[in-house]
Amino acid sequence: MHWNAKDSAIFQAQKEYIDTAIIPLTLIDGSSQGFLSAASAAEFTLSLSNMIENQFKGRIVLFPSFSYTKKQDKQTLLNDWSEEIKNAGFKHIFFITSDREWSTMEEEKSVIWIPSIPLESMDQKMKNSILEDQLRQLIPIFAKRWAI
Amino acid sequence: MSNNKVSRRQFLSYTLTGVGGFMAAGMLMPMVRFAIDPVLQKSEGGDFVLTEKKIADITEVPVRVDFTFEQVDAWYKSDVTNAAWVYKEGDEIIALSPVCKHLGCTVNWEGDPAHKNQFFCPCHAGRYEKNGANVPKTPPLGPLDQFEVRENEGFLEIGKAIPNTLV
Numbered sequence: 001m002h003w004n005a006k007d008s009a010i011f012q013a014q015k016e017y018i019d020t021a022i023i024p025l026t027l028i029d030g031s032s033q034g035f036l037s038a039a040s041a042a043e044f045t046l047s048l049s050n051m052i053e054n055q056f057k058g059r060i061v062l063f064p065s066f067s068y069t070k071k072q073d074k075q076t077l078l079n080d081w082s083e084e085i086k087n088a089g090f091k092h093i094f095f096i097t098s099d100r101e102w103s104t105m106e107e108e109k110s111v112i113w114i115p116s117i118p119l120e121s122m123d124q125k126m127k128n129s130i131l132e133d134q135l136r137q138l139i140p141i142f143a144k145r146w147a148i
Numbered sequence: 149m150s151n152n153k154v155s156r157r158q159f160l161s162y163t164l165t166g167v168g169g170f171m172a173a174g175m176l177m178p179m180v181r182f183a184i185d186p187v188l189q190k191s192e193g194g195d196f197v198l199t200e201k202k203i204a205d206i207t208e209v210p211v212r213v214d215f216t217f218e219q220v221d222a223w224y225k226s227d228v229t230n231a232a233w234v235y236k237e238g239d240e241i242i243a244l245s246p247v248c249k250h251l252g253c254t255v256n257w258e259g260d261p262a263h264k265n266q267f268f269c270p271c272h273a274g275r276y277e278k279n280g281a282n283v284p285k286t287p288p289l290g291p292l293d294q295f296e297v298r299e300n301e302g303f304l305e306i307g308k309a310i311p312n313t314l315v
Contacts, residue, residue: 010251017251017272017287058251059271128214128229139259143270 001061002053011061018058020146021090023081024049024065025097025111041098041116042067047127048114049096051135056142061090074102082110092145112141196298196305201234203241203299210235210257210267210278213243215306232295232306233257233267235278244280245293245309255292267292279314291315 001007001018011018024045029038046065053062068077078095085093095102098116105111114134119127154162199215210233219228231254232243246254248269255276259268266283267276275283280292294314296307 014251055254056271058248058253058269124216124227124229139270 001057003061003063007061015089018061019089019091020056020060020142021063021085021088021093022049022052022060023063023085023093023095025095025099025102026065026067027097027099028067028069030069037116040118040120044116044119045096045098045114047119048131048134051131052096052138055135055139059146060094070101074105078105078110094142094145112138114138196296196300196307198300199304199306201304203302203304206234206236206241206304208236210244212246212257213304213306234297234304237279241297241299241304242279242314243295243297243304243306244312245295247293248274248288249282249290249292250274250288280312281315 001011026042026045027038029035042065049062049065053060066077066081068074081095082093093110095111096114097111098114100113100115102111103113117130117134119130122130195217197215197217199213201211201213212231213234214229214231216227216229219226231246233246233255234241234243236242244267246256248255248271250269250272253269253271255267255269255274257267258264259270260266260273260275263275265278267278267280269275269288272287274286274288276288276292277283280294282288282291291312291314293309294312295309298305298307
Protein backbone atom coordinates (compact mmCIF):
# COMPACT_ATOMS: atom_id res chain seq x y z
CA MET A 1 0.00 0.00 0.00
CA HIS A 2 1.09 3.54 -0.63
CA TRP A 3 0.41 6.58 1.45
CA ASN A 4 -2.55 7.85 -0.54
CA ALA A 5 -6.27 8.25 -0.08
CA LYS A 6 -7.34 5.06 -1.82
CA ASP A 7 -4.89 2.77 -0.03
CA SER A 8 -5.43 4.46 3.31
CA ALA A 9 -9.12 3.62 3.12
CA ILE A 10 -8.21 -0.03 2.53
CA PHE A 11 -5.82 0.13 5.47
CA GLN A 12 -8.47 1.40 7.83
CA ALA A 13 -10.85 -1.33 6.73
CA GLN A 14 -8.26 -4.14 6.87
CA LYS A 15 -6.23 -3.26 9.96
CA GLU A 16 -5.96 -6.87 11.06
CA TYR A 17 -4.05 -7.72 7.88
CA ILE A 18 -2.19 -4.49 7.16
CA ASP A 19 -0.12 -3.94 10.26
CA THR A 20 3.34 -2.76 9.14
CA ALA A 21 4.69 0.67 8.30
CA ILE A 22 7.77 1.24 6.15
CA ILE A 23 9.57 4.55 6.41
CA PRO A 24 12.60 5.24 4.22
CA LEU A 25 15.13 7.51 5.93
CA THR A 26 17.19 9.68 3.63
CA LEU A 27 20.03 11.97 4.67
CA ILE A 28 20.33 15.43 3.20
CA ASP A 29 23.99 16.35 3.10
CA GLY A 30 24.90 19.87 1.99
CA SER A 31 28.67 19.48 2.01
CA SER A 32 30.36 19.34 -1.36
CA GLN A 33 31.91 15.90 -0.78
CA GLY A 34 28.76 14.35 0.64
CA PHE A 35 26.10 15.79 -1.65
CA LEU A 36 26.41 13.26 -4.46
CA SER A 37 26.77 10.20 -2.27
CA ALA A 38 23.78 11.25 -0.15
CA ALA A 39 21.68 11.60 -3.30
CA SER A 40 22.86 8.23 -4.58
CA ALA A 41 22.07 6.60 -1.24
CA ALA A 42 18.62 8.18 -1.23
CA GLU A 43 17.96 6.87 -4.74
CA PHE A 44 18.92 3.38 -3.65
CA THR A 45 16.84 3.54 -0.47
CA LEU A 46 13.75 4.72 -2.33
CA SER A 47 14.08 2.15 -5.11
CA LEU A 48 14.47 -0.62 -2.59
CA SER A 49 11.50 0.65 -0.57
CA ASN A 50 9.38 0.51 -3.71
CA MET A 51 10.48 -3.08 -4.29
CA ILE A 52 9.50 -3.93 -0.72
CA GLU A 53 6.14 -2.27 -1.25
CA ASN A 54 5.59 -4.32 -4.39
CA GLN A 55 6.48 -7.58 -2.64
CA PHE A 56 4.49 -7.00 0.56
CA LYS A 57 1.74 -4.80 -0.85
CA GLY A 58 -0.98 -6.42 1.20
CA ARG A 59 0.65 -6.07 4.57
CA ILE A 60 2.59 -2.82 4.61
CA VAL A 61 2.05 0.86 4.06
CA LEU A 62 5.00 2.65 2.48
CA PHE A 63 5.26 6.15 3.88
CA PRO A 64 6.92 9.06 2.10
CA SER A 65 10.61 9.12 2.83
CA PHE A 66 11.77 11.07 5.85
CA SER A 67 14.60 13.44 5.06
CA TYR A 68 16.81 14.74 7.84
CA THR A 69 20.11 16.48 8.31
CA LYS A 70 23.07 15.33 10.36
CA LYS A 71 22.37 17.67 13.25
CA GLN A 72 18.91 16.37 14.04
CA ASP A 73 18.70 13.99 16.95
CA LYS A 74 18.05 10.52 15.60
CA GLN A 75 16.66 9.08 18.81
CA THR A 76 14.00 11.79 19.04
CA LEU A 77 13.08 11.30 15.40
CA LEU A 78 12.68 7.57 15.92
CA ASN A 79 10.58 8.00 19.04
CA ASP A 80 8.30 10.59 17.47
CA TRP A 81 7.69 8.49 14.39
CA SER A 82 7.13 5.33 16.39
CA GLU A 83 4.62 7.00 18.65
CA GLU A 84 2.58 8.43 15.79
CA ILE A 85 2.66 5.22 13.76
CA LYS A 86 1.58 3.16 16.77
CA ASN A 87 -1.22 5.67 17.18
CA ALA A 88 -2.46 4.90 13.68
CA GLY A 89 -2.79 1.24 14.60
CA PHE A 90 0.34 -0.28 13.10
CA LYS A 91 1.94 -3.15 15.02
CA HIS A 92 5.31 -3.12 13.25
CA ILE A 93 7.52 -0.33 11.98
CA PHE A 94 10.53 -0.68 9.72
CA PHE A 95 12.86 2.18 8.91
CA ILE A 96 14.88 1.57 5.77
CA THR A 97 18.12 3.48 5.42
CA SER A 98 21.58 3.43 3.87
CA ASP A 99 23.01 5.94 6.35
CA ARG A 100 25.54 4.16 8.51
CA GLU A 101 24.84 6.31 11.53
CA TRP A 102 21.54 4.55 12.08
CA SER A 103 23.22 1.17 12.23
CA THR A 104 24.15 1.78 15.87
CA MET A 105 20.46 1.86 16.65
CA GLU A 106 19.78 -1.52 15.21
CA GLU A 107 19.21 -2.90 18.67
CA GLU A 108 15.88 -1.19 18.32
CA LYS A 109 15.29 -3.80 15.62
CA SER A 110 13.14 -1.43 13.67
CA VAL A 111 15.97 0.14 11.68
CA ILE A 112 17.11 -1.93 8.74
CA TRP A 113 20.43 -0.65 7.50
CA ILE A 114 21.41 -1.67 3.97
CA PRO A 115 24.68 -0.43 2.52
CA SER A 116 23.98 1.64 -0.57
CA ILE A 117 24.82 0.39 -4.04
CA PRO A 118 25.34 3.06 -6.71
CA LEU A 119 22.50 2.35 -9.13
CA GLU A 120 23.02 5.34 -11.40
CA SER A 121 25.54 3.66 -13.69
CA MET A 122 23.42 0.55 -14.28
CA ASP A 123 20.83 -0.17 -16.90
CA GLN A 124 17.28 -1.02 -15.90
CA LYS A 125 17.73 -4.77 -16.04
CA MET A 126 20.87 -4.81 -13.90
CA LYS A 127 19.21 -2.45 -11.44
CA ASN A 128 16.22 -4.74 -11.10
CA SER A 129 18.29 -7.83 -10.51
CA ILE A 130 20.42 -6.08 -7.86
CA LEU A 131 17.35 -4.83 -6.03
CA GLU A 132 15.73 -8.23 -6.41
CA ASP A 133 18.73 -9.80 -4.64
CA GLN A 134 18.56 -7.28 -1.82
CA LEU A 135 14.85 -7.89 -1.45
CA ARG A 136 15.35 -11.64 -1.22
CA GLN A 137 17.64 -11.08 1.76
CA LEU A 138 15.06 -8.89 3.44
CA ILE A 139 12.15 -11.32 3.21
CA PRO A 140 13.38 -13.51 6.11
CA ILE A 141 13.92 -10.41 8.28
CA PHE A 142 10.31 -9.40 7.77
CA ALA A 143 9.03 -12.95 8.17
CA LYS A 144 10.94 -13.33 11.43
CA ARG A 145 9.54 -10.14 12.88
CA TRP A 146 6.00 -10.98 11.84
CA ALA A 147 6.29 -14.41 13.41
CA ILE A 148 6.77 -12.90 16.87
CA MET B 149 -24.29 29.98 -75.48
CA SER B 150 -27.88 30.78 -74.81
CA ASN B 151 -28.62 27.06 -74.28
CA ASN B 152 -26.82 26.72 -71.00
CA LYS B 153 -27.57 30.10 -69.66
CA VAL B 154 -27.91 30.13 -65.89
CA SER B 155 -30.37 32.61 -64.55
CA ARG B 156 -29.55 34.73 -61.54
CA ARG B 157 -32.22 32.88 -59.53
CA GLN B 158 -30.80 29.48 -60.47
CA PHE B 159 -27.25 30.53 -59.71
CA LEU B 160 -28.24 31.75 -56.27
CA SER B 161 -30.21 28.60 -55.43
CA TYR B 162 -27.31 26.36 -56.55
CA THR B 163 -24.85 28.34 -54.51
CA LEU B 164 -27.06 28.31 -51.40
CA THR B 165 -27.67 24.57 -51.68
CA GLY B 166 -23.97 23.91 -52.06
CA VAL B 167 -22.91 26.08 -49.14
CA GLY B 168 -25.79 24.82 -46.98
CA GLY B 169 -24.77 21.25 -47.73
CA PHE B 170 -21.22 21.92 -46.62
CA MET B 171 -22.41 23.51 -43.40
CA ALA B 172 -24.77 20.63 -42.62
CA ALA B 173 -21.99 18.14 -43.29
CA GLY B 174 -19.64 20.12 -41.08
CA MET B 175 -22.10 19.84 -38.22
CA LEU B 176 -23.15 16.24 -38.76
CA MET B 177 -19.72 14.70 -39.27
CA PRO B 178 -18.44 15.18 -35.70
CA MET B 179 -21.78 13.97 -34.35
CA VAL B 180 -21.60 10.78 -36.38
CA ARG B 181 -17.95 10.40 -35.36
CA PHE B 182 -18.92 10.66 -31.68
CA ALA B 183 -21.80 8.22 -32.09
CA ILE B 184 -19.71 5.46 -33.60
CA ASP B 185 -16.61 6.20 -31.52
CA PRO B 186 -16.71 2.93 -29.52
CA VAL B 187 -16.42 1.00 -32.78
CA LEU B 188 -13.34 2.93 -33.84
CA GLN B 189 -11.61 2.61 -30.46
CA LYS B 190 -8.47 0.52 -30.56
CA SER B 191 -8.74 -2.35 -28.11
CA GLU B 192 -6.33 -1.87 -25.20
CA GLY B 193 -4.67 -4.55 -23.12
CA GLY B 194 -4.90 -7.21 -25.79
CA ASP B 195 -1.33 -6.66 -26.85
CA PHE B 196 1.23 -9.33 -26.26
CA VAL B 197 4.59 -8.49 -24.72
CA LEU B 198 7.67 -10.31 -25.88
CA THR B 199 9.79 -11.77 -23.09
CA GLU B 200 13.36 -12.98 -23.16
CA LYS B 201 12.34 -16.49 -22.14
CA LYS B 202 12.90 -19.22 -24.72
CA ILE B 203 10.03 -21.67 -25.06
CA ALA B 204 12.52 -24.53 -25.07
CA ASP B 205 13.86 -23.48 -21.66
CA ILE B 206 10.54 -23.73 -19.89
CA THR B 207 10.28 -26.78 -17.64
CA GLU B 208 7.72 -28.21 -15.27
CA VAL B 209 9.15 -26.13 -12.44
CA PRO B 210 7.65 -22.64 -12.34
CA VAL B 211 10.18 -19.88 -13.00
CA ARG B 212 9.75 -16.18 -12.73
CA VAL B 213 9.66 -14.34 -16.05
CA ASP B 214 9.81 -10.55 -16.05
CA PHE B 215 8.30 -8.54 -18.85
CA THR B 216 8.28 -4.79 -19.36
CA PHE B 217 5.69 -2.73 -21.14
CA GLU B 218 4.94 0.95 -21.47
CA GLN B 219 2.11 2.22 -19.37
CA VAL B 220 0.40 5.48 -20.22
CA ASP B 221 -1.15 7.24 -17.25
CA ALA B 222 -2.83 10.36 -18.63
CA TRP B 223 0.14 12.24 -20.14
CA TYR B 224 2.73 10.36 -18.15
CA LYS B 225 4.43 7.39 -19.78
CA SER B 226 6.40 4.91 -17.72
CA ASP B 227 7.95 1.49 -18.14
CA VAL B 228 6.29 -1.03 -15.91
CA THR B 229 7.94 -4.33 -15.15
CA ASN B 230 5.59 -7.14 -14.41
CA ALA B 231 6.30 -10.78 -13.66
CA ALA B 232 4.71 -14.15 -14.25
CA TRP B 233 5.32 -17.66 -12.98
CA VAL B 234 5.77 -19.79 -16.08
CA TYR B 235 5.86 -23.58 -16.36
CA LYS B 236 4.99 -26.39 -18.73
CA GLU B 237 2.10 -28.74 -18.14
CA GLY B 238 2.41 -31.50 -20.74
CA ASP B 239 2.78 -29.51 -23.95
CA GLU B 240 0.89 -26.51 -22.71
CA ILE B 241 2.64 -23.44 -21.33
CA ILE B 242 1.04 -21.88 -18.31
CA ALA B 243 1.76 -18.39 -17.01
CA LEU B 244 0.30 -17.41 -13.66
CA SER B 245 0.09 -13.92 -12.21
CA PRO B 246 2.22 -13.51 -9.07
CA VAL B 247 -0.31 -11.19 -7.45
CA CYS B 248 -1.93 -12.70 -4.38
CA LYS B 249 -5.72 -12.58 -4.50
CA HIS B 250 -5.90 -11.60 -0.86
CA LEU B 251 -4.41 -8.10 -0.68
CA GLY B 252 -2.06 -7.99 -3.65
CA CYS B 253 1.35 -9.14 -2.37
CA THR B 254 3.72 -11.05 -4.62
CA VAL B 255 3.71 -14.82 -4.24
CA ASN B 256 6.83 -16.99 -4.53
CA TRP B 257 7.19 -20.56 -5.72
CA GLU B 258 8.12 -22.79 -2.77
CA GLY B 259 8.56 -19.66 -0.70
CA ASP B 260 7.86 -21.63 2.44
CA PRO B 261 10.16 -24.63 3.04
CA ALA B 262 7.35 -26.38 4.91
CA HIS B 263 5.13 -26.52 1.84
CA LYS B 264 6.87 -27.85 -1.25
CA ASN B 265 5.19 -27.60 -4.64
CA GLN B 266 3.06 -24.64 -3.69
CA PHE B 267 3.06 -20.92 -4.21
CA PHE B 268 3.50 -19.03 -0.96
CA CYS B 269 2.54 -15.49 -0.05
CA PRO B 270 4.85 -14.19 2.69
CA CYS B 271 2.41 -11.53 3.88
CA HIS B 272 -0.25 -13.64 5.51
CA ALA B 273 0.94 -17.16 4.71
CA GLY B 274 -1.52 -17.63 1.86
CA ARG B 275 -0.84 -20.71 -0.27
CA TYR B 276 -1.75 -21.82 -3.78
CA GLU B 277 -1.40 -25.13 -5.59
CA LYS B 278 0.78 -25.29 -8.68
CA ASN B 279 -2.23 -24.66 -10.94
CA GLY B 280 -3.04 -21.51 -8.99
CA ALA B 281 -5.87 -22.92 -6.87
CA ASN B 282 -5.95 -21.34 -3.44
CA VAL B 283 -5.39 -23.73 -0.55
CA PRO B 284 -8.45 -23.74 1.75
CA LYS B 285 -8.01 -22.31 5.25
CA THR B 286 -5.40 -19.80 4.07
CA PRO B 287 -6.42 -16.15 3.61
CA PRO B 288 -6.82 -16.00 -0.23
CA LEU B 289 -10.37 -16.49 -1.45
CA GLY B 290 -9.71 -17.15 -5.13
CA PRO B 291 -7.18 -18.73 -7.49
CA LEU B 292 -4.28 -16.84 -9.05
CA ASP B 293 -4.99 -15.12 -12.36
CA GLN B 294 -3.58 -16.52 -15.54
CA PHE B 295 -1.89 -14.77 -18.45
CA GLU B 296 -2.59 -15.43 -22.12
CA VAL B 297 0.54 -16.83 -23.74
CA ARG B 298 1.75 -17.46 -27.25
CA GLU B 299 4.96 -18.27 -29.04
CA ASN B 300 6.90 -15.89 -31.24
CA GLU B 301 9.97 -17.28 -33.02
CA GLY B 302 10.86 -19.52 -30.13
CA PHE B 303 10.31 -16.89 -27.46
CA LEU B 304 7.46 -16.56 -25.04
CA GLU B 305 4.93 -13.76 -25.38
CA ILE B 306 2.65 -12.81 -22.53
CA GLY B 307 -0.75 -11.21 -23.04
CA LYS B 308 -3.41 -9.88 -20.74
CA ALA B 309 -4.48 -11.40 -17.45
CA ILE B 310 -7.55 -13.63 -17.52
CA PRO B 311 -9.37 -15.51 -14.74
CA ASN B 312 -7.80 -18.86 -13.96
CA THR B 313 -9.02 -21.54 -16.38
CA LEU B 314 -7.26 -24.49 -14.75
CA VAL B 315 -9.17 -24.66 -11.49
